[in-house]
Amino acid sequence: MDAKRRDVAAPLLDWYDRNRRDLPWRAKAGETPDPYRVWLSEVMLQQTTVATVRPRFSAWIARWPTFAALAAADEADVMAAWAGLGYYARARNLMAAARVIAADHGGALPDTEAALRALPGFGDYTAAAVAAIAFGRRAVVVDANVERVVARLFAIPHPLPGGRRAIRAAADTITPDRRAGDFAQAMMDLGSAICTPRRPRCLLCPIAEGCAARALGTPETFPVKKPKAARPHRHGTIFWLERDGAVLLVRRPDKGLLGGMRALPTGPWGDAPPGLAEAPAAADWRMLDDGVSHGFTHFTLDLALAVARTHHAVNIGEWWPVDRLDEAGLPTLFAKAAAVVRRMA
DNA sequence: AAGGCGTGGAT
DNA sequence: TATCCAAGCCT
Structure with a gap:
């Protein structure tokens, strides 16, 4: 019927x-x-x-x-x-x-x-x-x-x-x-x-x-659905570089994940354990004990946090006042990371 | 055409 | 805690 x-x-x-x-x-x-x-x-x-x-x-x-x-x-x-x-x-x-x-x-x-x-x-x-x-x-x-x-x-x-x-x-x-x-x-x-x-x-x-x-x-x-593949885990590092009360932000490429958004600098994402590869500057980086885990649709990202201070210029990105970071329009992943850094600092 | 692409609430 | 799911689009 x-x-x-x-x-x-x-x-x-x-x-x-x-x-x-x-x-x-x-x-x-x-x-x-x-x-x-x-x-x-x-x-x-x-x-x-x-x-x-x-x-x-x-x-x-x-x-x-x-x-x-x-x-x-x-x-x-x-x-x-x-x-x-x-x-x-x-x-x-x-x-x-x-x-x-x-x-x-x-x-x-x-x-x-x-x-x-x-x-x-x-x-x-x-x-x-x-x-x-x-x-x-x-x-x-x-x-x-x-x-x-x-x-x-x-x-x-x-x-x-x-x-x-x-x-x-x-x-x-x-x-x-x-x-x-x-x-x-x-x-x-x-x-x-x-x-x-x-x-x-x-x-x-x-x-x-x-x-x-x-x-x-x-x-x-109903509706009948095909089973979904399991979500893999990937690993990487987020870099928090601070200078005179400001943190370094970059703009992500227009295409791809979080495309076009302001972001904290990150290293490569993959199966490898977190490290300092592709750090935005040479500095005395310190790895925090806590990281950030964030679920995307097709994979889960586990990110370590590396923090450093500098007095030098950096030729990428922009320095953003830490006390106005909520105005930067950061995607949730990076807002989480900022919260962890500021809690542990 | 199958997989990339965010996030938060419900269960 | 883990999984599912949502007023989908693009390549």
Whole structure:
């Protein structure tokens, strides 16, 4: 028994009208959405929780309230403002898109899914979500919530990520022509509050009646996923070089891990035990007893801390006042390291 | 097309 | 403590 369009969209939208979350980027019922806010929220929310995004979104809007303000912003300020949110390519793409919008689109987002998809940082999901939520276009919006809800509704057996095609095709069959933006947000609210990964609250679900996985009695086993490889450990050294109350910071290369972000200098990362290779200057380095461990998506990094003082000039980076380090916009890994150094010094 | 790319909260 | 997971994108 398939979940047909009329069986899903109507009760889900009724449920949404009664239970929708009040979120800072979400237009209230009857209000016109602000495309800039919709776009910014969608980018911030990529692989990032609502609880994390909520305060960061409000601070961002207060600082850069429009497309024009963001397009004119200093890139280093934008990167620093993104510090701690992770996946820093999002901030670089945000800037790139803001400039394309200013230069080629008259300062406003294009209002079709295809045109949005061509902008930096717009993949299938974000193009569909912005087209539907900001512009009312019918679009098939598939994020991890929708994948889970749809995989359960239809009891789709294909494991992810290969099963995405089947899931998208099924999602297409239940997406309504009208209120596609509300439908997308309803699916996400449902996935967040009811159709949760571990223990779905099927008794509260407005579309449980047509759910094939519930009929099987095993909704929590969907979506099926391929097992993930174990995360390896890598080792390295962070260098804390201090001069006259300032610490040496560098800017990481634009591509790769923590790309474009301010950082403490580091040595090479690998299987080797930590050492002083690639220290930023010759100095009387001292290894601290405590280090920093930081988990990334695909590996765990265990870093030793080497500290030294100098009176000499250094031909890389910038000297940053230690008592204003929280303004430097350091990624969390380096903020952790700074906390350890200052605790042990 | 499979893997690189952050972080913090829940369990 | 370890693992999973999140409103994914890019190459």
